[in-house]
Amino acid sequence: MNWQHHVAAVVIFLAWLELMMLVGRFPIFGLYVQMFTTVAVNFSKFLMAYCCLLVAFGLSFCVLFPNYIAFKEIPRSLLKTIVMMAGELEFEDIFYGENLKIEYPATAHGMFLAFVLLVTVILTNLLVGLAVSDIQGLQQSAGLDRLSRQAELISRLESLMFSRLLRKAPIRIWAIFQKIALLKTSRCRLHFRVKPNDPREKRIPRELITSIYKLVAERRERNQSIKRRRTYRNMQTFNRFLLDDADDDGAVTLRRKHFKTVNKKRTISEHPHGGMRPDTMPPVMPGARISNTNAGALKTLEDNQKAILKRLDELGKDLDILKGRIKKP
Numbered sequence: 001m002n003w004q005h006h007v008a009a010v011v012i013f014l015a016w017l018e019l020m021m022l023v024g025r026f027p028i029f030g031l032y033v034q035m036f037t038t039v040a041v042n043f044s045k046f047l048m049a050y051c052c053l054l055v056a057f058g059l060s061f062c063v064l065f066p067n068y069i070a071f072k073e074i075p076r077s078l079l080k081t082i083v084m085m086a087g088e089l090e091f092e093d094i095f096y097g098e099n100l101k102i103e104y105p106a107t108a109h110g111m112f113l114a115f116v117l118l119v120t121v122i123l124t125n126l127l128v129g130l131a132v133s134d135i136q137g138l139q140q141s142a143g144l145d146r147l148s149r150q151a152e153l154i155s156r157l158e159s160l161m162f163s164r165l166l167r168k169a170p171i172r173i174w175a176i177f178q179k180i181a182l183l184k185t186s187r188c189r190l191h192f193r194v195k196p197n198d199p200r201e202k203r204i205p206r207e208l209i210t211s212i213y214k215l216v217a218e219r220r221e222r223n224q225s226i227k228r229r230r231t232y233r234n235m236q237t238f239n240r241f242l243l244d245d246a247d248d249d250g251a252v253t254l255r256r257k258h259f260k261t262v263n264k265k266r267t268i269s270e271h272p273h274g275g276m277r278p279d280t281m282p283p284v285m286p287g288a289r290i291s292n293t294n295a296g297a298l299k300t301l302e303d304n305q306k307a308i309l310k311r312l313d314e315l316g317k318d319l320d321i322l323k324g325r326i327k328k329p
Contacts (some may be wrong), residue, residue, distance in 0.1 A: 025156075030149040031142050038138060039131045046127055053123075057081050057115050064108045067100050085119045238318075 024033025058081035065071040070080040095102060102108055160166065161177060195201055196213045
């Protein structure tokens with residue numbers, strides 16, 4: 001017997017099994033392949049738990065039916081027992097076949113009946129119930145499992161796309177792979193408009209549209225509150241600046257008045273006759289000094305009024321500029 005045939009049979013089986021697993025990575029077929037793998041794993045655990053019962057019946061049949069070809073050897077007897085668990089009992093061939101003599105008919109019939117009840121009925125139905133419960137659990141978590149499989153598929157594709165082996169390929173092939181696998185779009189298609197209240201909107205799920213709408217509304221409200229607080233702080237700063245500027249103007253005016261008064265007193269005290277001889281000075285009329293003082297005060301008031309009006313005009317222009325900035329979106 002050639003060993004290549006054995007290897008070829010095993011390799012063919014494993015290759016197609018691996019192909020099934022690869023197909024299961026796609027979100028469309030992933031749930032069904034996962035059902036199969038889950039049931040297969042649970043069935044393996046099931047056999048490990050009840051293998052002693054199957055071995056017991058296999059050895060018993062090997063002793064009770066020595067003339068039947070399937071029970072003459074222990075490995076064949078164990079394999080035949082597993083096949084009988086699936087429903088292939090062959091009752092007539094075992095007990096009433098030609099040229100077959102049963103040496104212990106009562107014990108053989110009792111053991112066969114026990115096998116039918118314990119294995120064919122109970123264990124098979126238990127396996128079916130276990131598979132149904134697993135499938136129901138998988139269907140309940142199908143959405144999350146689909147997303148996890150999709151994330152795994154994207155991760156594998158990205159690891160393949162950014163591998164060193166593919167980077168050695170020609171630039172055109174690399175660009176084609178990027179366009180197909182990475183789903184890159186042009187800059188003109190980086191965003192698209194969505195109408196939240198349009199029932200015909202089917203490009204993205206409704207739950208995602210609602211979440212995006214809430215997120216945009218919260219962000220807009222937060223930006224507006226930030227703008228309002230910033231405007232309020234700017235207005236407070238501007239008002240403080242106006243008050244400080246007004247106080248500074250008043251203090252400067254008072255200092256100027258005080259400086260002029262001190263200079264006048266100093267000039268009069270140092271030169272009481274204004275640099276002229278007493279005999280050549282004209283006679284001073286009563287009230288002349290008062291009129292000169294009043295004229296200086298009026299001039300100072302006029303200058304202060306002009307400065308205040310000029311400052312008010314500048315402040316009005318600044319306020320118009322601020323209002324224009326606030327009204328801009």
